[in-house]
Amino acid sequence: MLSSIADRVSRVVQRYLPDAFVIAVLLTLFVFIAGFVMNPQEPITLFKSFGDGFWVYLAFTMQMVLLLLTGMVLAAVPVVKRGLESIASLANTPAKAYVLTFVVSALAYYINWGLAVVVGAIFVREVGKRNQQAHFPLLVAAAYSPTVLYTAGLSSSIGLTVATKDHFLADVMGIIPTSQTIFHPSTLIIFAVLFITMPIVICLMAPKNNIKPYQVKEVTSKSEATLQKADxxxxxxxxxxxxxxxxxxxxxxxxxxxxxxxxxxxxxxxxxxxxxxxxxxxxxxxxxxxxxxxxxGSTSPIILQFPFYAGIIAMLTSSGLGQAIIDAMASVANKETFDVFTYWSAGIVNILAPSGGGQWALQGPLQVPAGVKLGVDPATIAMAVGWGDAWTNLIQPFWALPILSIVGLHIRHIMGYCFLLAIWVGAVTTILLFFLY
CATH class of the missing domain: 1.20.58 (Methane Monooxygenase Hydroxylase; Chain G, domain 1)
Structure with a gap:
């Protein structure tokens, strides 16, 4: 049944979901209009914040471009390719292909999210080449979906920030060691449950018909053939x-x-x-x-779209729209439900401002004081924001751009599967947050 549902959702998404660049522009216009409605007397403030914020991600954009390029070029080295091929050869059935791709990518995300961007993309190409019975768009979704686990990993931006001496919220929440955030038993339980159940859901979504195998052009080094004789x-x-x-x-x-x-x-x-x-x-x-x-050539979507999201985050802050979303959620929460509402609000804000560090800078100063007044542990507030930020990465094209750039697919090819995974992850994490945090 889930396979049939996934197939229908995927077909609807492929028909109606526009290009990721169009989505970025539409989100820009939405935030601008919403900000203007909230502050009709100061429209020039929105123009200024967008223009100033547009260039804030330049350094980060270049970091991501180099990450993809250096990773892809390293993967073109024969010895590295043989290593990836050896591991990928274990995926000799569609189910093994989906599970192995998810596990390899998830482990990489746990170590470092930047490393995982390249590892997952390169590995899924190798698996796709060797297993023509696996549905390649679902394979790519399996490689990308562990992005929801990074907030519990060793590169968790929020978990590491609050453990840093003199971080910007130290006066409100103090210094919180990682033993209370990313290494806390509750966090590890959530991580384990998602790590086990997500690949099961992915396998259940696998289509029975209309399998689309790997057809993406491989990036290889042709240097030996193209270099002239050294005379x-x-x-x-x-x-x-x-x-x-x-x-x-x-x-x-x-x-x-x-x-x-x-x-x-x-x-x-x-x-x-x-x-x-x-x-x-x-x-x-x-x-x-x-x-x-x-x-x-595969890095062009990142260079084009990342600046737009930087502008969106700037407008989200200056217009007060981000604060309005957070305040609305916090106003109906009590001590027992605060972390759940924090999780939901973080998920909503992340769709508009897809950056863990940027979102914590926006949401932390509003969420933490409100939670502290209710007697909520600041450590759980931080992790709830982190889980919410990671959750809607599944339906936000921003972080999917690197892997899509490498494998050559469009966002609409994987978003139907990611949407269903987002429903599962949201439901499971909400329940676990309520009982564990």
Missing amino acids: TPALKLEQTPILGIVTGAVGLIYVINEFINGKDLDLNIINLLFLSLGLIMHRSLGNYGNAFKEAV
Whole structure:
């Protein structure tokens, strides 16, 4: 029955869901109109906040672009490809393909969400190539859906923020160790329940007919075929392995030194690590440059759309719309239901402002004081916001753009399955939050 429902929902979504860029523009107009209705006397404030906020994500956009490109180029190295192929070969049935893709991606998300963006996308391509009986859009949904688990992982933006000395809400909630957030038994239980049940739901959604196998063009390095014979000093510099290996070694030494000195695994470290390993394994600068050029086209949706969401977040803050959503939820909550309403409000806000750190900066100062007045544990408030933020990532195109860019699918191909998963995740997490938090 679930397979039939999933097929119908998927067909409806593919018919009516517009392109992710259109969605970003429509959300921009919606927030602007809603903000104008709330503050009709100050429309210029919305224009200014959108224009100022439009450029806030430039550094983050470049980080994501480099993350995808360096990851894809690293995956084109023969030894890395063989490793991925070896693991992917275990998925010799459709059910194994869906489960293995979910598990590999989920483990990567637990370690680091930035790492998972590349690992999940590259792995799903390898599985799709080897299992033509698996429905590729559902495979991609299986690789993307563990995004709901990242808030309980080692790179949880909110969990790590509130554990940091002198964080911006320290005066209100104090310093909260990770033992009370991401490593708390309640958080681990929610993580385990979703980790076990989500792949089951994915398998139950698998279509029986109209299977669409992997048909995406693989990104590979054609450098050996395209580089000319090194018969000039210039070409010898391009093709010598010395420059690539030495340059990669410099970056690798920096990364190792940062880890030795206690540096956290962030986007900058991952990017430099991928870049350094790619240079070493591709050996020559010419090889690496060619592989990089072949991969670069897939990043265009990110470059185009991320600035629009930065503008949306700025308008959401300046217009008071974000605060209105949060206040409406908090006003009907009591001590027992506050975390549940916090979860729901975070899910709504995340659709408009899809950024864990940005959402905590918007929602934390409003949610925490209200919860503290009711006697709610600040640690559970923080995690409720985190779970809500991760929950609606399933139906927000923003975080799906990287994996879709790599595999070459459209948002409408996977959103029907993600929508049904969002219903399951929302229901299960709501129940667990009520009884555990």
